[in-house]
Amino acid sequence: MNTQTLIATRERISPYIHNTPIFTSHLLDDMIGSKLFFKCENFQKMGAFKMRGAINAILQLSEAQQQRGVVTHSSGNFAQALSLAAKNLKVPAYIVMPKNAPKVKKDAVMGYGGRITVCESTLLAREVAAEKIVTDKGATFIHPSNDLNVILGNATAGMELLQAHSDLNAIVTPVGGGGLIAGTALAAHYFGSHCKTIGGEPQIVNDAYRSLQSGQIETNTTVHTIADGLRTHLGDINFPIIKQHVDHIICVEEDEIVKALKLLWERLKIVVEPSSAVAFAAVLKNKSYFKDQSVGIILSGGNVDLETIKFS
Amino acid sequence: MNTQTLIATRERISPYIHNTPIFTSHLLDDMIGSKLFFKCENFQKMGAFKMRGAINAILQLSEAQQQRGVVTHSSGNFAQALSLAAKNLKVPAYIVMPKNAPKVKKDAVMGYGGRITVCESTLLAREVAAEKIVTDKGATFIHPSNDLNVILGNATAGMELLQAHSDLNAIVTPVGGGGLIAGTALAAHYFGSHCKTIGGEPQIVNDAYRSLQSGQIETNTTVHTIADGLRTHLGDINFPIIKQHVDHIICVEEDEIVKALKLLWERLKIVVEPSSAVAFAAVLKNKSYFKDQSVGIILSGGNVDLETIKFS
Numbered sequence: 001m002n003t004q005t006l007i008a009t010r011e012r013i014s015p016y017i018h019n020t021p022i023f024t025s026h027l028l029d030d031m032i033g034s035k036l037f038f039k040c041e042n043f044q045k046m047g048a049f050k051m052r053g054a055i056n057a058i059l060q061l062s063e064a065q066q067q068r069g070v071v072t073h074s075s076g077n078f079a080q081a082l083s084l085a086a087k088n089l090k091v092p093a094y095i096v097m098p099k100n101a102p103k104v105k106k107d108a109v110m111g112y113g114g115r116i117t118v119c120e121s122t123l124l125a126r127e128v129a130a131e132k133i134v135t136d137k138g139a140t141f142i143h144p145s146n147d148l149n150v151i152l153g154n155a156t157a158g159m160e161l162l163q164a165h166s167d168l169n170a171i172v173t174p175v176g177g178g179g180l181i182a183g184t185a186l187a188a189h190y191f192g193s194h195c196k197t198i199g200g201e202p203q204i205v206n207d208a209y210r211s212l213q214s215g216q217i218e219t220n221t222t223v224h225t226i227a228d229g230l231r232t233h234l235g236d237i238n239f240p241i242i243k244q245h246v247d248h249i250i251c252v253e254e255d256e257i258v259k260a261l262k263l264l265w266e267r268l269k270i271v272v273e274p275s276s277a278v279a280f281a282a283v284l285k286n287k288s289y290f291k292d293q294s295v296g297i298i299l300s301g302g303n304v305d306l307e308t309i310k311f312s
Numbered sequence: 313m314n315t316q317t318l319i320a321t322r323e324r325i326s327p328y329i330h331n332t333p334i335f336t337s338h339l340l341d342d343m344i345g346s347k348l349f350f351k352c353e354n355f356q357k358m359g360a361f362k363m364r365g366a367i368n369a370i371l372q373l374s375e376a377q378q379q380r381g382v383v384t385h386s387s388g389n390f391a392q393a394l395s396l397a398a399k400n401l402k403v404p405a406y407i408v409m410p411k412n413a414p415k416v417k418k419d420a421v422m423g424y425g426g427r428i429t430v431c432e433s434t435l436l437a438r439e440v441a442a443e444k445i446v447t448d449k450g451a452t453f454i455h456p457s458n459d460l461n462v463i464l465g466n467a468t469a470g471m472e473l474l475q476a477h478s479d480l481n482a483i484v485t486p487v488g489g490g491g492l493i494a495g496t497a498l499a500a501h502y503f504g505s506h507c508k509t510i511g512g513e514p515q516i517v518n519d520a521y522r523s524l525q526s527g528q529i530e531t532n533t534t535v536h537t538i539a540d541g542l543r544t545h546l547g548d549i550n551f552p553i554i555k556q557h558v559d560h561i562i563c564v565e566e567d568e569i570v571k572a573l574k575l576l577w578e579r580l581k582i583v584v585e586p587s588s589a590v591a592f593a594a595v596l597k598n599k600s601y602f603k604d605q606s607v608g609i610i611l612s613g614g615n616v617d618l619e620t621i622k623f624s
Contacts, residue, residue: 269584307623
């Protein structure tokens with residue numbers, strides 16, 4: 001792992017992704033007392049940063065592996081990202097989804113050409129179903145966040161931020177499975193100039209915060225956060241990177257996430273998903289820490305079920 | 313009025329406004345069977361195209377007039393636009409607002425430095441209050457839509473669209489007071505190559521549609537549309553331009569507006585106000601008319617009270 005690894009990753013995936021715009025807002029800057037740079041991954045292909053890691057992981061397979069296809073189990077953005085990335089590269093994508101996954105999510109995966117295998121809604125059932133596809137089809141399993149090539153692909157969002165604003169004092173990302181913050185931490189380490197990587201995590205699923213405290217991977221006993229992309233926990237590949245390169249994680253309450261979400265929609269005039277708002281909520285909660293700093297914030301995605309969002 | 317008038321307008325106002333981005337979406341293109349170019353005036357300063365007309369109207373005043381200030385009566389985007397434009401030019405802005413105007417709108421005007429005069433909530437009371445400010449302060453009254461300099465300023469959005477995509481077959485805008493569609497029609501006439509201007513209007517306040525039918529300015533008997541920026545009627549300055557240069561107006565039902573709004577939020581990942589969705593709703597409703605065409609759609613603004621929007 002070195003600077004060249006990341007540069008090669010960016011070159012490899014750039015034909016397949018958007019270099020997403022970076023938005024700013026005088027009003028939000030004044031509110032925080034910082035200069036904020038919002039990396040709008042809601043405008044990424046399929047609506048989330050996950051496209052970066054998915055495409056990189058597939059591109060790193062041999063031609064023979066690509067022909068046999070890729071498999072993952074996810075009901076969220078990574079299922080869609082892997083499906084679209086695979087479609088773009090003419091690779092079969094097998095997606096294991098629990099039978100209770102919302103129809104809208106199944107439709108989205110199918111819309112991107114993913115081949116769905118339905119299973120019971122337990123982690124064990126999902127793993128068994130994925131393993132069977134690996135055995136039957138010779139497909140390669142790709143984990144949504146605990147995969148080095150996925151992490152390296154994700155790193156390119158932070159690289160683009162630092163390419164545009166090399167003097168950032170910190171980049172803040174949401175923390176779920178750890179794939180985005182690990183990649184961002186590598187970007188900040190290799191391309192920043194004393195640029196810290198800081199996480200925002202919902203208090204009620206703060207496994208990553210507790211993992212950094214205890215030194216081992218912790219899990220959650222509940223999934224009841226509005227930030228539905230952040231319910232997962234860290235893995236053995238991303239946790240060492242996070243331990244080494246992430247400065248700290250800020251936990252935020254549910255009402256703070258909703259408040260941050262509303263501010264982003266109202267002031268930036270963009271639709272981001274609640275998980276994205278967690279990073280901004282962390283900055284809002286710690287204004288004094290970020291005072292007079294230049295801060296990058298990765299808005300991770302914009303795939304949101306509008307019917308479930310209520311601000312009143 | 314000629315090409316040079318419009319070019320001079322664009323040069324005059326360009327230091328004070330954003331050349332807003334133009335968004336595209338493969339999915340929406342496939343849905344319509346056209347190539348759509350969305351001009352994102354939700355990202356304009358203060359969140360709406362109204363900034364263009366407001367700044368142009370003030371810049372066309374003499375220095376002595378500017379010192380005495382400007383006045384308008386509005387409870388919507390133009391009140392905020394005139395306030396911010398005036399602030400940027402160090403000109404006093406007097407805004408007449410009905411006493412029942414929402415606090416959030418009064419706060420927004422005050423936030424941009426506008427000086428509010430509260431009056432009874434009738435048109436007569438508003439006109440009397442504005443006239444008194446004209447007399448007392450020597451301020452110049454600027455109408456939100458029925459003012460040639462406002463119309464010319466508004467025309468610059470369509471000019472920017474045509475500068476980027478000179479082969480547009482049509483530009484579609486929402487129709488309220490007529491200031492945006494009149495300006496857009498001038499842009500299409502002077503800078504387009506057989507580019508039609510088409511309006512979208514809520515069926516229940518379709519005064520402009522009826523005005524084009526009857527040949528005289530019609531009014532509405534209700535204001536109960538979700539597209540709260542489109543409740544006003546045409547004026548004697550913009551109507552002749554509309555009669556001469558607008559191809560036709562498409563009326564849409566309220567549920568069609570909400571459906572179009574949801575699609576824009578979901579697919580473009582941007583927050584636009586219901587009035588903006590009316591233009592897209594008109595295209596959605598008339599797919600066959602626009603088939604295989606290149607169509608510009610002006611998304612007029614993004615100032616929306618999120619607490620009032622319900623998609624479920």
